[in-house]
Amino acid sequence: MKNLDSVFAAYIVGWGVFFVFYLTIAKRTSNLRAELERLKNSLPRGK
Amino acid sequence: MTKRIILGAVAILMVIAAAYAAFFIAPEERTMGLIQRIFYFHVASAWAGFTAFFLCFLGNLLYVWKRDQKYDWLAVSGAEVGLAFTTVVLITGPIWAHPVWGIWWTWDARLTSTFVLWLLYVSYLLLRTLVDEPDRRALLSSLFGIFAFLDVPLVFGAIRWWRTQHPQPVIMGGQGSGLDPTMKSVFFFSALAMHVLMLFLVAERYALEKMQTETDFLAREVEAQ
Numbered sequence: 719m720k721n722l723d724s725v726f727a728a729y730i731v732g733w734g735v736f737f738v739f740y741l742t743i744a745k746r747t748s749n750l751r752a753e754l755e756r757l758k759n760s761l762p763r764g765k
Numbered sequence: 766m767t768k769r770i771i772l773g774a775v776a777i778l779m780v781i782a783a784a785y786a787a788f789f790i791a792p793e794e795r796t797m798g799l800i801q802r803i804f805y806f807h808v809a810s811a812w813a814g815f816t817a818f819f820l821c822f823l824g825n826l827l828y829v830w831k832r833d834q835k836y837d838w839l840a841v842s843g844a845e846v847g848l849a850f851t852t853v854v855l856i857t858g859p860i861w862a863h864p865v866w867g868i869w870w871t872w873d874a875r876l877t878s879t880f881v882l883w884l885l886y887v888s889y890l891l892l893r894t895l896v897d898e899p900d901r902r903a904l905l906s907s908l909f910g911i912f913a914f915l916d917v918p919l920v921f922g923a924i925r926w927w928r929t930q931h932p933q934p935v936i937m938g939g940q941g942s943g944l945d946p947t948m949k950s951v952f953f954f955s956a957l958a959m960h961v962l963m964l965f966l967v968a969e970r971y972a973l974e975k976m977q978t979e980t981d982f983l984a985r986e987v988e989a990q
Binding site for chain 1: 803849856860962970
């Protein structure tokens with residue numbers, strides 16, 4: 719089982735990059751959704 | 766939204782299945798042994814990254830031609846997702862190289878052109894932060910994006926045109942190259958899984974960019990009152 723640690727490291731770090739990237743998109747989306755709601759509420763009704 | 770959730774679930778299942786196939790179905794390579802299993806993740810990520818950059822290139826060309834913001838959304842989504850995949854390639858490559866070559870990195874044509882590709886798309890995203898006006902930002906970044914994409918065929922061809930430390934291609938490598946049929950099947954399944962994951966991330970990023978434009982529009986409307 720030579721180099722098993724390297725293979726695991728490659729897969730874990732790789733998946734980690736995708737996971738963190740997805741988290742940044744989800745976080746930005748959540749912040750924008752809140753901002754969008756705030757802006758909609760600040761407009762007069764009927765707009 | 767529901768379509769994106771389904772696409773995300775399919776992507777996760779396929780990526781898990783691809784990892785299972787890479788570890789338990791693909792045969793062990795004779796000279797490199799276990800470490801060669803990084804191949805299924807490393808090369809599949811590289812191909813998915815190229816496709817994401819192609820989507821960016823397509824968005825850039827269509828924006829220059831039609832001047833429609835939705836093409837700019839596609840371009841920035843492709844650039845960001847392609848950058849994530851290329852980051853994975855640049856991390857997994859040295860982890861594979863170290864036990865096999867005895868070094869983490871060398872400035873050969875393939876590695877250098879890949880690193881330049883990564884830098885070009887970092888620059889593309891940085892350029893977008895420097896211009897506030899949306900149409901001007903979209904046009905300038907589209908022109909830069911078209912130029913940046915020229916490096917993709919260079920990365921692809923580097924191991925075909927020049928002698929490099931990086932191994933010669935085993936897929937589409939011409940005579941003398943090739944893979945065991947099971948290895949080939951596992952590889953193509955991994956590449957498909959990575960492409961589904963890439964499309965899911967592009968769809969998520971595109972939705973974010975669309976929402977950003979709506980927010981900016983509404984903010985201007987509120988400001989004008």
